[in-house]
Amino acid sequence: MSTHTLSLLEAVREGLADEMERDPRVVLLGEDIGRLGGVFRATDGLLDRFGAERVIDTPMAENAIAGIAMGLAMRGLRPVAEIQFADFMHAAMDHIVGEAAKLRYRTAGDWTAPMVVRTAYGGGFRGGPYHSQSVEAFYSHVPGLKVMAPSFPDDAKGMLTAAIRDPDPVVFLEHKRTYRAITGPVPDGEHVVADGRLRVARPGDALTIVGWGMMLHEALAAADELAGDGIEAEVLDLRWLLPIDREGLLESLGRTGRLLVVHEDTLTMGLGAELCALAAEAGVLQAPPARVAMPDAGGIPVADAMEDAMLPNRHQVVEAARRLVSSPGNGEVRPGGPGRGSWFDAAIPEASSVIEVRLPEVHLELVMAAVAEACRAVPQSNATFTWEAIRLHDQLSVDLDLGPLSPARGGGTFTLVDYGLGGSLLGLPAVRPGQTAALRVGAVRDGRAYVALAVDHRAVDGADAGRFLATLKRCLEE
């Protein structure tokens, strides 16, 4: 199939133009879409090509724009309305949600409203509280609507074409940061993506990450980084937000058992909640699902530091994914057997050694400080093993495992078991996947305790382990 390369914005424009060419019923309406070509230039040149009867500049009246689109749609035209920013959709919601979404149902199928409302959503360009919102959750809650949010140029064109041909009202969400940042191949000629299915943007089997719009691209970047650690994430481009491709989601989760949803819309009542619920109801999850989303704040601030802190990003996705893959699976017997998702990894060739230390009483701070010192002395004990390389971590993050009632939370780079609180004198800890070492401190008796170190022998050899324990002992006894 031959293709040409377009930015997402150009793909939207091409989709509009091709469909206007093909179908004389298609008309565009919105503020500044004609002579100006739209605030983002999505309709640039279309006025000259198709004339003022089909590229209609409206007064500033979002409510009327949506209403008029509905009236046009009910009487044989195929309107595509543009609302400049998703933040201005609220005024149009009256007609979209209150009227258009209900038309087919309330007329028992006699009438439909084949209209598209396109809008630019999302933050990341210092637009401030009224020019940065994501609105997908509002509309995805409404039966009778379809909600689409493409992440790639080919889908922007193909799905927009499908939206225009759809017999029902479609809210078409274009992430404004993807407009120019995302370019890609678009098939030549007629291109329609009408299957309603999600898109596997990257195959994998360790966990499933779901996103759309700009967050999909953050998820892909995160997946690249995770692959460096040997974690192959499957990244799903949801793209059809309503209805959701439930089968596609469950198919992936059936293989991975782990779900991470990323969205730029706020967390509470966001689409992530629905996806997690679908997965939970289907019983396909092996671990509690996770969400990375915009915090529940009243808007996106304009100042760099605050906006950057609020927008979900690839680092948060990486961190959440690491935590998710190292979290214990549902119903696993601990210490677990081999197999994907299990707490312990039978594939790690472990070695252990034990020493005795003088320890008058146990202080977590004391033990932590000693672990930190020992990890500094032996950096490969705070690392991740992959067959390509041993990745040393800049930061030490200790997971505390205090037994079945308080297991390790995961996400750390080193595991500390019991640290002397338990009753048993000697026990050997197990190295958790993604880490190279774990330490257990036995019960303190007569001012003495046994300390056991377990290591991934591929990363830490016997001499290293000896140095680790020697450093630890010195710190604890000082």
Added chain:
Amino acid sequence: MAASTSTDTNVEVLRRMMLIRAFDSLLPDLYTRGLIRGSSHAAIGQEAVAVGACAALAADDYITSTHRGHGHTIAKGGDVNRMMAELMGREDGYCRGKGGSMHIADFSIGMLGANGIVGGGFGIAAGAALSARLRKSGQVALCFFGDGAINQSSFHGVANLAGIWKLPLILLCEDNRFAMSGRAEQMIAGGDPVKRAQAYGFPGVSVDGMDVLAVRAAVAEARVRALAGDGPTLVVAACYRFQGHFSGDTQSYRSKEEMAPWLERDPIPAFRSRLLAEGGLTEAEADALEEEVATSIAEALEFAQASPWPEAAEAWEDVDG
């Protein structure tokens, strides 16, 4: 010359117009240098409307502003230091960096907020006017809005209820002939927006928005009416947006020939010449004014750039009460 703080004097009226001009003239440069982010809209050419209207208000009267709000804020007595800091997203900005240009508000001077939503101010102004009535405070509210905003349904909803309730409200339409690329004559049914007042049963007044004293007089009259319990007035000030709607606006929707006569009627030199001619201002005083304004702006820039960036963690503050 000491900076006076009230617009009782014509010199202060001129100074505020000049300050708005100087402030908004900085925007393109600040934008190019990456010092301000997001969009901001200059009120250049429209200074007489903002200053004339606010000069007719009492200090505790309310205004609501628009996406093009710097002029309104300065006219009402806003602090250019804090405005500049907000534009730059700094800690000492009016919204501590959360809002930017289109969200500046200063309740201490009755400035109830710029608004990134066009038409967002109608309801707020009407509510503030009703509150003044219920609290018997003797205040009025003035709503600035554009020729584009008058086509929002919120205008019509509010005009109707302000009419039936005779609210102490002044609806001040800055008719600068354009809503982005939309020409007023093509977008406003009935042609002249002032006719809309008639439909809602209150007076509509047309005024030359390039003449600051004419604007002041029209608003002063509307204010008397509002305080007497006679209800709202629609004041339509004819003016012109001298610059593009946003930075990089090619302005393909208007011609140089069309702009020329408006540019010639620049309200600031006009008022300055008038004061000089009538003896209200000497050349020396005029020069001193220039210098004073330049100093204020330089100080504002310095203040804003010296102001710290907000901590990222502040993004999580003020989410709920």
